[in-house]
Amino acid sequence: MTTADATIDVHGSGRYVEANGIDLWVATYGSGKPLILLHGGVMSGEMFAPVLPVLTEHHQVITVDLQGHGRTADVNRPIDVQLMADDIAALIDVLGLDRPDVVGYSLGGGVALMTAVRHPDKVGRLVSASANIRRNAIYPEMLAQQGQVNAAAADLMKQTPIYAHYEQVAPRPEDFPRLLDKIGESMSHDFDYTEEVRGLRVPTMVVAADADMAPPSHYVEVFGLLDGGQRDGGWTGEGRPEGGHALAIIPGTTHYDLGVSPLFAAVILDFLDD
Numbered sequence: 001m002t003t004a005d006a007t008i009d010v011h012g013s014g015r016y017v018e019a020n021g022i023d024l025w026v027a028t029y030g031s032g033k034p035l036i037l038l039h040g041g042v043m044s045g046e047m048f049a050p051v052l053p054v055l056t057e058h059h060q061v062i063t064v065d066l067q068g069h070g071r072t073a074d075v076n077r078p079i080d081v082q083l084m085a086d087d088i089a090a091l092i093d094v095l096g097l098d099r100p101d102v103v104g105y106s107l108g109g110g111v112a113l114m115t116a117v118r119h120p121d122k123v124g125r126l127v128s129a130s131a132n133i134r135r136n137a138i139y140p141e142m143l144a145q146q147g148q149v150n151a152a153a154a155d156l157m158k159q160t161p162i163y164a165h166y167e168q169v170a171p172r173p174e175d176f177p178r179l180l181d182k183i184g185e186s187m188s189h190d191f192d193y194t195e196e197v198r199g200l201r202v203p204t205m206v207v208a209a210d211a212d213m214a215p216p217s218h219y220v221e222v223f224g225l226l227d228g229g230q231r232d233g234g235w236t237g238e239g240r241p242e243g244g245h246a247l248a249i250i251p252g253t254t255h256y257d258l259g260v261s262p263l264f265a266a267v268i269l270d271f272l273d274d
Contacts, residue, residue: 013027013028013029014026014027014028014071016071017091017094017095018094019087019090019091019093019094020086020087020089020090020091021075022067022072022075022087023072023073024064024065024066024072024087024091025044025045025064025065025070025071025072026062026063026064026065026091026095027045027046027062027063028060028061028062029052029055029056029060029061029062029063030052030055030056030057030059030060030061031056031060032056032058032059032060033058033059033060033100033101033272034059034060034062034097034098034100034101035055035059035060035061035062035100035101035102035103035272036062036063036064036088036091036092036097036100036101036102036103036112037055037061037062037063037064037103037104037108038063038064038066038088038102038103038104038105038107038108038109038111038112039063039064039065039066039069039070039104039105039106039107039108039259040105040106040107040108040109040130040259041069041106041107041183042069042157042162042166042179042180042183043069043070043162044063044065044069044070044071044165044166044169045063045064045065045070046063046070046165046169047259047260048061048063048259048260049260050260050262051259051260051261051262051264051265054262054265054266054269055265055268055269058269058273059101059269059272062095062100064088064091066084066087066107066108066111067079067083067084067087068175068178068179068182069179070166070169070170071169071170071171072171073170073171073172073175074172074175074178074179074182078182078185078186079179079182079183079185079186080186081107081110081111081113081114082114082118084111084114085111085112085113085114085115085117085118085119086118086119088102088111088112088115088119089115089118089119089122092119092122093122099121099122099123099124100123100124101123101124101125101126101127101272102115102116102123102124102125102126102127103126103127103129103268103272104127104128104129104131105129105130105131105258105259105264106129106130106131106255106259107131109127109128109129109130109131109207110128110131110132112126112127112128112131113126113128113131113133113193113196113197114193114196116200116201116202116204117193117196117197117199117200120200120201120202123202124202124203125202125203125204125205125271125272126200126202126203126204126205127204127205127207127268127271127272128204128205128206128207129207129208129258129259129264130207130208130209130212130213130255130258130259132213132214132218133191133192133193133194133196133197133218133222134191134192134193134194134218135189135190135191135192136190137214137215137218137221138213138214139213139214139215142213146184146187146188147184147187147188148184149180149183149184149187150180150181150184151177151178151180151181153180154176154177154180157176157180158176163176194225197222197225197226198225198226200226200243200245201243202243203243203244203245203271204226204243204245204246205245205246205247205248205267205268205271206219206222206223206226206245206246206247206248207219207247207248207249207250207258207264207267207268208248208249208250208258209249209250209253209254209255209257209258210249210250210251210252210253211253211254211255212254212255212258213255216249219247219249220247223245223246223247226241226243226245227241227242227243227245228240228241228245228246228247229247244274246271248267248271250263250264250267251263
């Protein structure tokens with residue numbers, strides 16, 4: 001975990017906050033309009049260190065280590081984006097935040113999306129990045145790889161920087177095989193959030209890498225559910241989606257480096273500060 005700016009402490013002003021029956025590790029950076037930032041699977045909030053200097057110029061950035069990730073210990077329930085969305089909604093209440101923007105990447109993108117779906121009155125703007133709304137949109141070879149995520153893969157994963165960080169910060173590093181089991185179980189379930197997306201009531205930006213886990217057409221489809229891409233936008237934007245929704249396909253990125261791309265930070269800020 002490295003940072004692009006030595007003045008940014010990757011740990012932030014961190015503390016545990018009890019919300020929805022789980023002690024979430026929450027780190028705060030900068031000041032300004034609150035922005036909740038949610039990491040990808042088997043990662044932590046510290047993954048965003050390279051883009052924090054830009055994001056914190058005008059925002060108070062609040063990173064959250066999700067259930068079983070980073071400094072947040074696992075609890076006796078599945079890894080489920082809807083349950084974790086309820087965690088984030090409860091956290092918003094506990095912190096006394098007034099409709100913060102919620103930005104998530106990969107697993108965090110799904111959690112951010114479901115937070116806006118289940119608790120629209122608590123969210124200002126939503127950015128859901130590299131999050132798929134249908135399991136069958138994911139490339140078949142990626143589904144096959146996801147099927148290999150389980151406790152048996154723990155020894156192999158222990159040779160990676162991902163585990164090195166987990167071992168360093170997790171309250172119970174011995175939980176790593178159980179985390180892999182839970183993530184693998186979660187990814188094995190079919191899902192289709194088409195109707196949930198169609199009913200979104202907060203301004204939403206869909207973001208994806210141009211070489212993501214699903215084809216770009218999938219994220220165009222998601223934008224279409226928000227009335228995007230249905231007509232010419234017009235000289236003054238009168239043909240854009242009424243909800244203020246947007247789509248960004250980030251060039252030169254993949255599912256695995258999108259979250260730390262300077263372009264990702266740039267499009268987030270452009271949308272949130274519009």
